[in-house]
Every structure is written in structure tokens, then in C-alpha cells.
Amino acid sequence: MKAPHLGEPYLLTPGPLTTSYAVKAAMLRDWGSWDDDFRAMTRDLRSGLIALLGAGAEDFDCVPMQGSGSYLVEAMLGSFVPRDGKVLVLSNGAYGVRAAQTLGCMGRACTLIDKGDYLPPRGADVAAALAADPAITHVLAIHCETSSGILNPLAEISAATYAAGRKLLIDSMSAFGAIPLEPAVIRFAAMVSSANKCIEGVPGFGFVLARKAELAAAAGNSTSLSLDVHAQWAALEKTGQWRFTPPTHAVAAFLEALRAHAEEGGVAARGARYANNRDVMVAGMRALGFETLLPDAWLSPIIVTFFCPADPAFVFGRFYAAMKARGFIIYPGKLTVADSFRIGCIGQMDAAVMTAVVAAAAASLAEMGVVSAAPPAVALAARMAG
Numbered sequence: 330m331k332a333p334h335l336g337e338p339y340l341l342t343p344g345p346l347t348t349s350y351a352v353k354a355a356m357l358r359d360w361g362s363w364d365d366d367f368r369a370m371t372r373d374l375r376s377g378l379i380a381l382l383g384a385g386a387e388d389f390d391c392v393p394m395q396g397s398g399s400y401l402v403e404a405m406l407g408s409f410v411p412r413d414g415k416v417l418v419l420s421n422g423a424y425g426v427r428a429a430q431t432l433g434c435m436g437r438a439c440t441l442i443d444k445g446d447y448l449p450p451r452g453a454d455v456a457a458a459l460a461a462d463p464a465i466t467h468v469l470a471i472h473c474e475t476s477s478g479i480l481n482p483l484a485e486i487s488a489a490t491y492a493a494g495r496k497l498l499i500d501s502m503s504a505f506g507a508i509p510l511e512p513a514v515i516r517f518a519a520m521v522s523s524a525n526k527c528i529e530g531v532p533g534f535g536f537v538l539a540r541k542a543e544l545a546a547a548a549g550n551s552t553s554l555s556l557d558v559h560a561q562w563a564a565l566e567k568t569g570q571w572r573f574t575p576p577t578h579a580v581a582a583f584l585e586a587l588r589a590h591a592e593e594g595g596v597a598a599r600g601a602r603y604a605n606n607r608d609v610m611v612a613g614m615r616a617l618g619f620e621t622l623l624p625d626a627w628l629s630p631i632i633v634t635f636f637c638p639a640d641p642a643f644v645f646g647r648f649y650a651a652m653k654a655r656g657f658i659i660y661p662g663k664l665t666v667a668d669s670f671r672i673g674c675i676g677q678m679d680a681a682v683m684t685a686v687v688a689a690a691a692a693s694l695a696e697m698g699v700v701s702a703a704p705p706a707v708a709l710a711a712r713m714a715g
């Protein structure tokens with residue numbers, strides 16, 4: 330895998346991430362949003378994304394929307410949950426909390442299963458909450474909760490949701506394209522993701538993949554003009570165009586990213602490369618004395634949280650700068666229980682890059698005079714049981 334650019338650092342972050350030169354080069358021309366060429370690009374984008382769903386995809390359609398991931402979550406919630414609906418949000422990190430906040434802003438009723446910073450919401454939790462509250466119409470699950478890196482158990486969440494006659498909405502922002510989400514295996518009504526995550530495009534838009542029947546039934550639900558998924562879908566179907574100015578260059582980049590995704594071998598191959606990135610990086614970091622927040626069974630191939638070492642010579646800001654000086658941008662942690670940082674495994678990176686990341690971490694610790702990378706006892710005590 331080629332280095333991203335002359336002198337450009339690798340982004341070990343969950344998006345924007347390190348993209349290929351070809352993806353960047355695809356943005357070097359302008360496109361008329363009304364023109365047939367761009368309409369054909371939009372058609373290819375939609376059909377390419379539907380195909381990534383796999384078995385059961387024929388019941389789904391794709392609606393791209395301008396904006397970052399949060400805009401897409403807001404669009405999905407506002408468009409598929411009727412105004413008198415109620416959502417059970419499964420929260421185990423920042424993005425579950427944000428989804429509940431979003432529902433509050435739009436005035437939709439909502440209740441929360443709050444598992445704290447990183448514990449997974451289980452099927453039994455969902456079944457109990459749904460049995461206790463018949464007003465709940467929808468469940469919102471976060472596929473990979475990027476704030477800890479946990480891969481939530483969607484299959485059991487979906488089974489519990491549909492056993493209780495409710496519908497599942499999924500925020501698959503940081504997982505789609507690398508972790509299978511086949512409707513024939515995991516039933517759901519709609520999901521959202523964004524261009525600058527596992528497909529390895531650039532920021533600028535996201536997309537909804539929803540059952541056609543849900544799209545048709547969503548008319549009039551949204552209280553937002555621009556984030557109305559039904560209206561965007563209807564316009565795309567009728568005219569082939571986005572309703573408002575589309576991010577033309579980001580779409581062109583994304584089509585190149587989709588082509589490379591297929592060439593690599595699709596969702597399975599993309600997921601395998603990321604899992605290998607994680608395995609090489611985690612093994613190396615553990616060998617240096619670092620500890621992961623999560624036991625192996627819950628580690629996603631997307632991003633991994635490490636505890637900051639207890640050694641007083643370790644200061645995150647200095648570690649960050651030392652890693653950056655060696656060509657790697659890492660990510661601060663979001664835990665409330667202990668100081669932490671995160672290292673992403675997604676983007677144009679492979680095992681050789683991850684080996685270099687570990688070497689950079691070792692050199693950075695040595696430069697700072699950190700003798701041991703072991704976390705404080707309090708962090709280990711708060712850690713999830715294996």
C-alpha cells in the first residue's frame with residue numbers, strides 16, 4: 330500500500346481518514362450538478378451502495394444526503410420515526426448520547442438504555458425495555474460505537490426488536506463497508522453511514538439505506554426541510570438529481586473509492602484488512618505494555634481504545650506530538666472512567682503501516698522517558714470482564 334502523500338501523516342482516526350491518491354485525484358475536475366454525467370454518477374453511487382448490503386438488498390433503496398454523519402442520523406430519525414412515535418436509544422458512548430439529544434431537539438419521544446462508556450446493550454436488555462413500554466415504536470442501535478471502538482451485538486438486538494414487533498434503525502457510520510450488514514441476516518428498517526469512513530472517500534455527504542416500503546411510508550414525518558429523507562428520495566426518483574447543491578467533488582471521489590473497494594474484494598476483504606491492521610497494532614502495543622479498554626471479543630476492526638500509562642512521565646499531549654512528528658496522527662480518548670487514547674485501523678493502511686505505528690509508539694515512549702506503559706490500577710479495575 331502506497332504512502333498517502335509526500336510528507337502527509339497517516340490519519341489513525343475514524344474519519345476523515347487517509348485516502349488513496351486516486352480518490353484525491355478524482356476531485357480534479359468540476360461537474361455540473363444538473364448535467365446528465367453527474368446524474369449518471371449519482372445513479373452509480375446509489376446502486377453501488379445498495380449492492381454492498383448483500384442478501385436482501387433488493388428490498389432497499391439508497392438516498393444520499395449532504396452533510397456529515399450527524400446530519401444523516403438526524404435525517405433518519407426525523408424521517409422514519411412518525412411524529413407520535415417513540416424511540417428506544419441503545420447508548421454506550423458519545424454517539425448514542427448524541428442520537429438521544431437529536432431526538433430531543435426534534436421533539437420526538439425517546440427513552441434510553443444507558444450502558445455507560447462501553448458496556449454492550451444486549452438482546453435481553455432490549456426485550457425487557459420493549460416489554461415494559463408499549464409506546465416504543467423504534468429501536469436505535471449504534472453498530473460500532475466509535476467512542477470506545479466496541480462492536481455492538483446487532484444480531485441479538487435486531488432479533489429482540491422484531492420479536493417485540495418494533496423496527497430497528499442503525500447508525501452504522503464507522504462500520505458499513507467493512508462489517509457485513511446483510512438484511513437477510515440482520516433485519517432492519519433503515520441505516521446510515523458516511524462517505525469518509527470504511528468506503529474511504531472524503532467528507533461531504535452520507536447515505537441512508539432503507540427499505541423501499543419504509544421510504545414510501547415516510548412522507549410527511551420530517552419536521553426539517555433539508556433533512557427529509559422521503560423528499561430527497563422522491564426528488565432523486567423523479568429527476569435523478571439531489572434536491573439542493575450536491576457535493577460533486579466528494580461524489581466523484583466516492584465513486585473511485587467504491588471502485589477500489591470492489592477491486593479489493595468488497596466488504597469481506599475490506600473488513601479482513603482492517604482486522605489484520607487491528608491485530609498487528611494491538612499485539613505490538615500490548616508488547617510495549619499498553620492495555621486495551623475492551624477484551625478481544627468486543628474489539629472492532631475500526632478503532633481501538635488504549636488506557637494512558639500510569640507512569641507520570643506519560644503526558645498525552647506530548648505523546649500525540651511525538652507520534653505526529655513520526656508521521657502518525659492519533660486520536661484522544663472519550664472515556665469518563667480513565668484517561669485513554671484511540672488508534673484507528675481504517676483508511677489506506679496495512680500491516681506494514683501498523684508495524685511502523687508500533688515502532689513510533691515505542692520511540693515516542695522512550696523519548697518521553699516513560700519506563701512502563703502499564704495503565705493505573707483504577708483503570709484496570711473499571712475494565713470490562715473478559
Ligand SMILES: Cc1ncc(COP(=O)(O)O)c(C=O)c1O
Nearest residue numbers: 397398399424473475500502503
Ligand atoms: C457511530 C457514529 N455516529 C455518528 C457520528 C457523527 O458523524 P460526524 O462527526 O461526521 O457528524 C460518528 C462520527 O465519527 C460516528 O462514529
